[in-house]
Amino acid sequence: MFDELxxxxxxxxxxxxxxxxxxxxGKTAKSILISCGARLAVFDIAELxxxxxxxxxxxxxxxxxxxxxxxxxxxxxxxxxxLISMCYTQLFNLLCEKADDVYGGRLPVHVRCLIDExxxxxxxxxxxxxVATIRSREISACLVLQxxxxxxxxxxxxxxxxxxxxxxxIFLGGKEPTTLKELAAVLGKETIDTYNxxxxxxxxxxxxxxxxxxxxxxxxxxxxxxxxxxxxxxxxRGVRPFLSDKYDITQHPNYKYTADADPKMRSALKISCGxx
Numbered sequence: 001m002f003d004e005l006x007x008x009x010x011x012x013x014x015x016x017x018x019x020x021x022x023x024x025x026g027k028t029a030k031s032i033l034i035s036c037g038a039r040l041a042v043f044d045i046a047e048l049x050x051x052x053x054x055x056x057x058x059x060x061x062x063x064x065x066x067x068x069x070x071x072x073x074x075x076x077x078x079x080x081x082x083l084i085s086m087c088y089t090q091l092f093n094l095l096c097e098k099a100d101d102v103y104g105g106r107l108p109v110h111v112r113c114l115i116d117e118x119x120x121x122x123x124x125x126x127x128x129x130x131v132a133t134i135r136s137r138e139i140s141a142c143l144v145l146q147x148x149x150x151x152x153x154x155x156x157x158x159x160x161x162x163x164x165x166x167x168x169x170i171f172l173g174g175k176e177p178t179t180l181k182e183l184a185a186v187l188g189k190e191t192i193d194t195y196n197x198x199x200x201x202x203x204x205x206x207x208x209x210x211x212x213x214x215x216x217x218x219x220x221x222x223x224x225x226x227x228x229x230x231x232x233x234x235x236x237r238g239v240r241p242f243l244s245d246k247y248d249i250t251q252h253p254n255y256k257y258t259a260d261a262d263p264k265m266r267s268a269l270k271i272s273c274g275x276x
Contacts, residue, residue: 002015042082059091063095063110063138084122085123088113095107096133100137109138110139111138111140113140113141113142116144123154128161148178149179170232170233170235171235173229173231181221183219183224187233189217189218192213196209232244
């Protein structure tokens with residue numbers, strides 16, 4: 001097969017890589033094949049081969065018109081999480097190329113990626129660089145995590161870079177120590193007035209009163225851990241963090257179209273998201 005490909009295109013990328021593989025000794029070549037087979041074993045599943053054999057997502061068109069694309073995965077079985085990661089990688093690459101080559105650097109329609117359970121989809125390659133560059137192309141990524149430590153577990157030292165490139169962050173509550181410690185430090189301190197009274201008794205009684213100004217954390221770790229479930233803390237770039245009420249989704253005018261409000265909408269959603 002590679003001989004035929006070489007006859008048609010001697011400098012084909014696949015041909016050049018295959019020649020490098022053929023340089024390996026017998027045992028090394030077998031090890032390469034075994035490793036390759038193990039990595040690609042998931043493609044022995046017929047349904048997975050069918051999904052990846054052709055393109056029906058047209059990811060490069062998401063920035064051309066208003067579109068909603070849902071990537072739904074199992075929250076108990078992570079066998080196919082790599083597909084979601086691959087999809088995001090292709091999405092960012094294709095849209096950035098199209099923004100530069102077709103639209104002069106900015107997509108006509110903003111593409112917002114709401115990446116829920118970001119820690120459970122696997123690592124998105126070079127995410128720390130992507131979040132710093134996609135904004136100028138009218139692309140944004142919203143990473144949703146249970147705890148900030150999840151991001152560090154996956155992206156290691158690059159986690160701080162990813163967080164630093166986020167213009168806004170919202171804390172909905174939690175008790176993970178690392179998250180609470182870093183948030184308490186970011187919130188800063190406030191000044192409080194304290195006064196001490198003293199009384200000494202002897203032949204004569206004397207009183208003393210001392211006033212002081214001290215620095216106190218705006219919210220300590222223990223206060224953050226027991227924060228009211230109806231509150232959240234929002235941080236915007238260039239603005240001091242502020243405490244806010246969570247939005248009541250049941251008050252949204254389109255709430256009636258959700259499956260939570262009307263179970264009939266669940267079957268309607270399946271029909272609208274079916275083939276074609």
